[in-house]
Amino acid sequence: MGIKPLIFIHGGAGNYRLFSEEALQRRRVLLNEIAVKSFEVLISKSALDAVEYAVKLMEDSGAFNAGLGSVLTLNKRVEMDAGIMDGKTLNVGAVACISNFGNPISIARRIMEETDHILIAGVSAERLAEFFGFKPDFSLITEEKLERFKKVYDAWIRGERKRMLKIREIVMSSPDLFNFLDTVGAVAIDSDGNVASAVSTGGYWLKLPGRIGDVPLVGCGFYADNEAGAASASGVGEAIAKVTLSKMCCDFMRNGFSAQEACEKAIAVLTRRIGDNTAGIIAVDKTGGYGFAFNTAGMCRSIFIEGMEKPAVAIFPEEPFIVD
Ligand code: ASP
Numbered sequence: 001m002g003i004k005p006l007i008f009i010h011g012g013a014g015n016y017r018l019f020s021e022e023a024l025q026r027r028r029v030l031l032n033e034i035a036v037k038s039f040e041v042l043i044s045k046s047a048l049d050a051v052e053y054a055v056k057l058m059e060d061s062g063a064f065n066a067g068l069g070s071v072l073t074l075n076k077r078v079e080m081d082a083g084i085m086d087g088k089t090l091n092v093g094a095v096a097c098i099s100n101f102g103n104p105i106s107i108a109r110r111i112m113e114e115t116d117h118i119l120i121a122g123v124s125a126e127r128l129a130e131f132f133g134f135k136p137d138f139s140l141i142t143e144e145k146l147e148r149f150k151k152v153y154d155a156w157i158r159g160e161r162k163r164m165l166k167i168r169e170i171v172m173s174s175p176d177l178f179n180f181l182d183t184v185g186a187v188a189i190d191s192d193g194n195v196a197s198a199v200s201t202g203g204y205w206l207k208l209p210g211r212i213g214d215v216p217l218v219g220c221g222f223y224a225d226n227e228a229g230a231a232s233a234s235g236v237g238e239a240i241a242k243v244t245l246s247k248m249c250c251d252f253m254r255n256g257f258s259a260q261e262a263c264e265k266a267i268a269v270l271t272r273r274i275g276d277n278t279a280g281i282i283a284v285d286k287t288g289g290y291g292f293a294f295n296t297a298g299m300c301r302s303i304f305i306e307g308m309e310k311p312a313v314a315i316f317p318e319e320p321f322i323v324d
């Protein structure tokens with residue numbers, strides 16, 4: 001029996017219990033729409049095109065912490081990371097610490113296809129993006145974001161937030177700093193059995209300028225190999241990188257575990273070695289099985305598999321999601 005193509009997207013792992021019903025609903029609607037649109041690309045093109053497109057739409061939506069919606073650094077800048085991987089060729093492209101461009105994921109793909117490197121950062125990445133024809137977008141820092149920055153920053157100054165203890169010693173920190181993670185990502189498998197993974201983020205509020213997380217690091221925020229499967233992660237980048245979460249998940253699949261088992265095992269290792277409330281992951285294995293796991297309060301996710309009438313969408317662990 002042939003492989004049923006599927007696209008599985010995520011809009012970040014985090015504490016969605018703090019979100020209003022309206023904010024949650026906005027994300028559910030977008031997840032549904034974007035799964036439908038990127039599934040069309042999966043069917044007419046490839047897994048790689050589909051994951052790039054899904055992430056691009058989430059970047060453009062302004063509703064997630066990527067592209068237009070990216071959060072601000074401690075000095076009120078937008079610095080984004082993104083990565084993409086083709087499981088057929090093991091080709092990788094990533095961009096780190098890039099400002100003023102709305103679609104880091106598409107820049108990452110061009111780096112993959114048109115340079116000899118896998119990761120370009122900062123000003124050089126911006127120059128390269130312009131060379132590739134991407135137009136700078138200086139509208140990523142909005143009034144709304146600056147107001148939000150003030151709230152997050154003030155709470156942090158008041159000592160109401162507690163994370164990044166070492167950085168707190170330098171500039172103080174916050175308990176809820178990671179409550180608003182909304183990174184986006186996608187994994188897909190097409191009918192030829194090719195898998196792909198993509199991920200894109202603005203990082204997290206008040207991160208130090210120049211900080212690069214898991215997202216542009218191959219094996220950490222993303223990984224794809226046709227011989228194993230594909231995975232895309234979200235959560236505290238430093239924690240994800242320490243255990244190379246996406247590669248670990250793919251290695252479980254390589255060793256015969258299903259996507260669901262691999263996600264659960266990878267998150268169990270992360271929780272045991274680093275701690276709870278740190279991350280989530282979605283995956284597809286080489287047989288077309290899918291899985292997810294998270295140790296945060298929720299993870300925005302949506303899946304569309306050939307044969308389904310509409311995508312399944314969920315945020316919290318107790319919501320029905322698995323549909324076969
Ligand atoms: N992993 C991202 C980072 O640490 C954040 C997120 O997933 O929301 O940059």
